[in-house]
Every structure is written in C-alpha cells, then in structure tokens.
Amino acid sequence: MASSSPSPLRVLTGITPSGTPHLGNYVGSIRHSVRQSVAPGVESYFFLADYHALIKVQEPAKIQRSTLEIAASWLACGLDPERVTFYRQSDIPEIPELTWFLTCVTGKGVLNRAHAYKAQVDKNAAKGEDVDADVTAGLFMYPVLMGADILMFNAHKVPVGRDQVQHIEMARDMAQRFNHLYGDHFTLPDAEIDEAVATLPGLDGRKMSKSYNNTIPLFTPRAQLQKQIASIVTDSRAPGEPKETEGSALFQIYQAFASADETEALRKSYAEGIAWGDAKQVLFERIDREVAPLRERYEALMADPAQIERTLLIGADKARALSRPFVTRLRHAVGLRNLADAGDGAKARKGGKGAGKAGFKQYRERDGMFYFKLLDASGETLLQSRAFASPQEAGRTIAALQEQRGAALTTYADRLEPIATDEGLRAASEALEALSEATATTKGG
Numbered sequence: 431m432a433s434s435s436p437s438p439l440r441v442l443t444g445i446t447p448s449g450t451p452h453l454g455n456y457v458g459s460i461r462h463s464v465r466q467s468v469a470p471g472v473e474s475y476f477f478l479a480d481y482h483a484l485i486k487v488q489e490p491a492k493i494q495r496s497t498l499e500i501a502a503s504w505l506a507c508g509l510d511p512e513r514v515t516f517y518r519q520s521d522i523p524e525i526p527e528l529t530w531f532l533t534c535v536t537g538k539g540v541l542n543r544a545h546a547y548k549a550q551v552d553k554n555a556a557k558g559e560d561v562d563a564d565v566t567a568g569l570f571m572y573p574v575l576m577g578a579d580i581l582m583f584n585a586h587k588v589p590v591g592r593d594q595v596q597h598i599e600m601a602r603d604m605a606q607r608f609n610h611l612y613g614d615h616f617t618l619p620d621a622e623i624d625e626a627v628a629t630l631p632g633l634d635g636r637k638m639s640k641s642y643n644n645t646i647p648l649f650t651p652r653a654q655l656q657k658q659i660a661s662i663v664t665d666s667r668a669p670g671e672p673k674e675t676e677g678s679a680l681f682q683i684y685q686a687f688a689s690a691d692e693t694e695a696l697r698k699s700y701a702e703g704i705a706w707g708d709a710k711q712v713l714f715e716r717i718d719r720e721v722a723p724l725r726e727r728y729e730a731l732m733a734d735p736a737q738i739e740r741t742l743l744i745g746a747d748k749a750r751a752l753s754r755p756f757v758t759r760l761r762h763a764v765g766l767r768n769l770a771d772a773g774d775g776a777k778a779r780k781g782g783k784g785a786g787k788a789g790f791k792q793y794r795e796r797d798g799m800f801y802f803k804l805l806d807a808s809g810e811t812l813l814q815s816r817a818f819a820s821p822q823e824a825g826r827t828i829a830a831l832q833e834q835r836g837a838a839l840t841t842y843a844d845r846l847e848p849i850a851t852d853e854g855l856r857a858a859s860e861a862l863e864a865l866s867e868a869t870a871t872t873k874g875g
Contacts, residue, residue, distance in 0.1 A: 438471055438472060438473035439471055439472050439473065439586050439587060440473045440474075440475065440583060440584060440585045440586045440587070440617075441463075441466065441467075441472055441473070441474050441475070441585065441586070441587045441588070441589065441622070442474075442475040442476075442477075442579070442580055442583060442585035442587075442588050442619075443459065443463045443474070443475070443476050443477075443588070443589055444476070444477045444478070444479040444482075444519070444579060445459060445460075445478065445479060445500050445504075446479045446480075446482045446483050447478055447479070447480055447483050447493055447496035447497040447499075447500050448483045448486060448487050448492075448493070448496060448640065449492075449496055449640040449645075450496065450499055450640075450645075450647050450648075451499055451500055451503040451647070451648045451649070452638060452640070452645035452646055452647050452648055453630055453638065453645070453646045453647075453648055453683070453717070454629070454630040454632070454637070454638035454639070454645065455503075455648065456503075456507070456648050456721075457630055457686040457687070458591065458629055458630065459589070460503060460504060460507050460648075461507060462589070463476070463589060464504070464507050464508045464509050466589070467509065467510070467513065467514050468510075468513065473515075474513070474514040474515070475514065475515045475517075475583050475585065475749070476504060476509060476514055476515070476516045476517075477516075477517050477518065477519050477579065477749075478497050478500055478501060478517075478518045478519060478742070479519050479579065480493060480497055480518060480519050480520045481519050481520055481525070481526070481575060482519070482572065482575065482576070483496070483497075484568065485566065485568040485569055485572060486569075497518065498732065498735055498738060499732070501516075501518075501731075501738050501741070501742060502728050502731040502732050502738060503648060503649065503728060504516070505727075505731055505738070505741070506649070506724045506725075506727040506728035506731055507724055511741050511744065511745055515583075515745055515748050515749050516741065516742065516745040517742060517745035517746045517748070517749045518742045518745075518746065519579065521742065521743065521746035521749075521750075522582070522746060522749055522750060522753055524582060524750070524753040524754060524756070524757040525575075525578050525579060525582055525753070526575075526578070527757055528578040528581065528582055528757060528760065529571075529574055529575050529577075529578040531608070531760060531764060532574050532577050532578055532581070532604045532608065533571065533574050535604060535607040535608050535611060536574055536577075536600075536603075536604050536607070540573075540600060540603060541570055541571070541573060541574070543596075544570075544572065544573050544596065544597075544600070545593065545596055546569060546572060547565065547569060547570055547572075550564065550565050550569065551565070573596075573597050573600045573601075574604070576597045576600075576601065577597070577600060577601035577604045577605075580598070580601045580619050581601060581604065581605055581616045581617075581619070582752075582753055582756065583749070583752060583753070584616060584617040584840075585617070585619050586617060586619060586620065587619070587620055587621075587622040588601075588619050588620070588621055588622060589621075589622045589623075590621050590622070590623065591623070591629065592623060594621070595621045595623070598619055598620065598621040599621075601619055602618045602619060604616075605617070605618050605619070606618065612760075612763040612764055613763060615759070615760060615763060615837070630682065630683055630686055631679035631682050631683065632644030632645055632646070632679070633645075633646065633658065633661055633662050633663065633679075634663050634679075635663050635677075635679045646658045646659070648721065649721070649724070649725045649728045649729070652718060652722070652725075655714065655717065655718060655721075656714045656718075659710050659713055659714045659717070660707075660710050660714075662679055662680050662683075662710065662713075663679065664678070664679075664680060664706045664709075667703075667706075668705075669703060669704075669705035669706075669708075670703040670705075671703050672700070672701050672702070672703050673700040673701075673703065673704065673706075673709075674700070675696075675697055675700050678700070680706075680709055680710060680713055681696065681697075681700065681709075683713060683717075684696055684712070684713045684716060687716050687717055687720055688716055692716065696709070696712060699712075751843045751844075751848055752840050752843050754849075754852070754855060755836070755839040755840050755843065755849070755855045755859070756839075756840040758836075758839075758852055758855040758856055758859060759836040759837065759839070759840070759859055762836070762856065762859060762860075767856075768853075768856060771856075771860065788804065788805060788806050788807055788812070788861040788864060788865060789804075789805060789865070790802050790803065790804055790805075790828050790831075790832075791803045791805055792821065792824055792825065792828065794821070795817075797817070799817035799818060799819065800817070800818040800819070800820060800821045800823070800824045801814070801815050801816075801817060801818065801824065802815045802824050802827075802828055803815070804831070804858060804861060804862070806857065806861060812854070812857050812858040812861050813831075813839075813846060813847075813849070813858045813861075814846070814847040815827065815845060815846055815847070816844075816845055816846060816847060818845075827842055827845050830842060831862055832862065832865055832866060833866075835859070835862040835863050835865075835866050836858075836859035836860075836862055836863065838862070839855065839858060839859060839862075
C-alpha cells in the first residue's frame with residue numbers, strides 16, 4: 431500500500447526571455463510566484479522559456495542576454511534554487527520530444543482557434559494580405575510547446591493572466607486525448623488566476639509591454655528609474671486642482687507597490703490636488719524602497735554569469751531526473767520500443783525459463799538505514815533506492831512501485847538513485863510491468 435502522505439501541489443511558472451524584465455513582470459509574475467514558492471505543500475517549477483523566445487526573436491545575442499537577466503531577476507527577488515526546480519527549457523531535451531507526441535494527438539482545428547494565431551490572421555485579412563502571411567509554424571504550434579512544458583512535469587496549477595487561460599485549456603485537451611489513446615499518463619492542469627496580482631500600465635497608460643516599448647526596467651539604475659517615472663503620461667490638471675485616481679497610470683503603479691494605508695494616503699492627496707511632479711516623486715521613492723536592495727543583489731549576479739549557468743544546469747539535472755524516466759514510459763506507451771523485447775515478452779507470457787523471476791530485495795546497511803533493490807531474472811540490479819529511516823517506509827515505496835509500475839519511477843524519483851541510461855530506464859519500467867502482470871495472474875489464479 432502506498433504512503434498515505436498527500437502528494438505536493440505542483441505549480442509551474444515560465445517567462446519567455448525576449449527582453450529586459452520590467453516592473454510589470456515583477457508585480458505580475460516574479461514577486462507573486464516567488465512568494466508562492468515557499469508555501470507549505472507546494473512543489474514549484476520555474477523555467478526560462480527560451481524555445482518560445484525563438485518564435486518572435488531572431489537575435490541570438492538578445493535571447494542570451496535576456497535569459498541571463500531574467501534568471502538573475504528571479505534569483506535576486508528571492509527564488510531559492512535549493513527549494514524549487516529552476517531550469518532553462520532548452521536544457522530539457524525531453525520537452526521537444528513530448529511536443530511531437532502531443533502534436534500527433536492535437537487537431538489542427540484546435541490550433542486554428544489559438545488567440546495569437548487568430549490575431550495575426552485577422553491583422554492580415556484587414557490589410558488584404560494572405561491570411562497566413564508572416565505566420566511561422568512556430569507561432570502556430572506555440573500552444574503545443576506550452577502544453578509540453580506543463581504536462582512534462584504534470585503540473586496541477588499554472589499561474590497565468592487571463593489572456594493565457596486558453597493555452598491551459600488546450601493543454602488539458604491534449605492530455606485528455608493522449609490519456610484516452612495510451613492510458614493515464616498526464617494530470618489535467620488548471621489555470622490559476624490571482625485577482626490580487628496587478629497588471630501594470632506603462633509609461634503611456636497602455637498595458638506595460640515590450641511590444642509597446644512603454645516599460646520601466648525592473649533594475650534600471652536609480653537615476654534612470656526616477657527619470658522614467660517622471661515621463662509617465664498624466665493629464666493637464668494643475669497643482670491644487672483635484673485629480674481622479676480612476677484611469678491614472680501613476681496611481682495604479684503606486685497601488686501595486688504600496689500598502690493599503692499608503693494607497694489611501696495618496697488617494698487623499700489626489701483629492702487635495704497634489705502636483706503631478708510631487709505624485710511622481712512619491713511613486714519613485716516607494717518603488718525604489720522595495721527595489722533598491724534587490725537591485726544590489728541583481729547587479730552582483732549579473733557580474734557572475736558563470737554562477738547563474740551552474741545554477742541552471744543543476745536545476746536541469748533535477749528536472750531531468752523526472753523528465754527522462756517519464757518520456758521513457760511515454761515512448762513505450764506509444765509503441766517506440768526495443769524490438770528485441772517483443773520476443774522476450776512473449777516468452778515471459780508463455781512461462782518460459784526465467785520468466786517472472788525479477789523481484790525486490792530489501793535490506794539494512796551498516797549506517798542503520800534501510801534500502802531496497804529491484805533485480806532482474808539474472809540478479810542484476812535494475813533499480814537502487816536511497817536510504818529510508820524505517821523498513822515500513824521502504825516497503826511502502828516498493829508497494830507503490832509495484833502498484834503504479836513505470837509511472838512510479840517519476841513520482842518517486844526523489845527516493846531512488848538516478849538511472850544512468852534510457853536502456854536502464856526501459857528495463858526497470860518493463861520489469862515493474864512484468865511484476866504487476868505476474869501478481870495479477872497469481873491473484874486471478
């Protein structure tokens with residue numbers, strides 16, 4: 431019987447490295463997700479979506495620089511790589527392989543409805559051009575790659591803005607279709623929308639976005655930050671004339687950083703006719719108070735890109751401890767299998783010599799801790815556990831492996847020593863399948 435301890439809630443967040451992080455990224459994603467990552471019972475995955483960046487950025491140096499800046503921003507804002515799984519998308523080769531698996535079960539009609547693709551089609555139609563002008567296959571397939579990002583780690587929750595909810599729904603559709611064809615492999619993810627997370631206006635009042643070139647870089651130097659805040663568009667109301675908070679970009683940005691009492695104080699100042707220059711100074715001081723200590727940390731990180739690279743590679747190793755066995759199982763599920771195993775499997779089903787001999791060996795080492803191995807018919811070790819404090823805990827993991835078979839190699843990866851090769855992963859997965867079949871036959875007989 432498997433352990434009764436509840437599985438952690440898996441939350442996955444990604445940012446595309448297509449430019450310099452700005453205040454909108456900070457209040458809309460970075461700050462909130464870092465706070466959520468320390469919540470009890472949460473298993474967090476943070477990734478730099480550099481494959482996605484290739485869809486809209488054809489400047490290699492810009493992608494490299496942006497990847498560095500975003501990684502440094504997350505770390506400067508308190509992301510703990512020891513606590514979370516922090517990785518670069520392109521360091522996980524199983525993601526593009528899963529993208530192909532999902533591509534093969536996703537209808538073109540579903541992708542035709544994707545917002546980004548439809549927006550480009552509508553734009554072309556309005557200009558009287560071919561509807562697919564400037565539409566790359568990458569843009570069209572973007573939702574499938576995003577689906578692979580999410581489903582690779584069977585995330586339960588994906589924090590997104592409302593404009594991204596459709597992609598989570600598409601990922602659910604892909605998971606359901608694959609599960610229907612090949613068995614239950616994927617968790618159906620849910621979008622998580624936190625209404626308290628702000629969407630910041632930019633310098634011109636529109637949504638802060640690199641597309642509009644109206645952003646305020648998160649870690650711009652102090653003097654430059656003050657200069658940019660001074661350029662925020664306001665109306666022509668003079669000092670002493672009451673001002674409206676509704677629709678004021680300056681007030682909305684302040685509200686995203688300030689406490690309720692601070693916000694109320696500025697609201698009162700608006701009503702009393704504060705001069706725009708004074709209001710901008712209040713905003714500058716409030717933002718700088720929060721950002722200044724983070725900026726110092728950011729600058730130290732940016733000065734040591736090799737350390738960030740090491741951090742991301744360690745995160746990739748942690749992520750691949752899950753992705754490698756999972757894709758091995760998916761390959762087997764869809765029929766990408768070792769052809770030599772077909773004959774062996776037939777012999778095993780007929781009860782040939784050595785069939786059903788694989789099994790677990792549980793033991794105690796001199797360190798006082800408990801371990802187990804999964805051995806094949808010839809006594810070779812297929813799977814080695816890590817240490818357990820009690821034989822009961824080891825036994826529960828063995829039971830879960832027997833019950834869940836290959837799926838458990840992913841679920842319980844933190845309790846097992848990594849398997850070095852894909853061949854080894856296949857062998858362990860197939861041995862668990864054979865054990866399960868033998869157990870079912872014994873019970874049935």
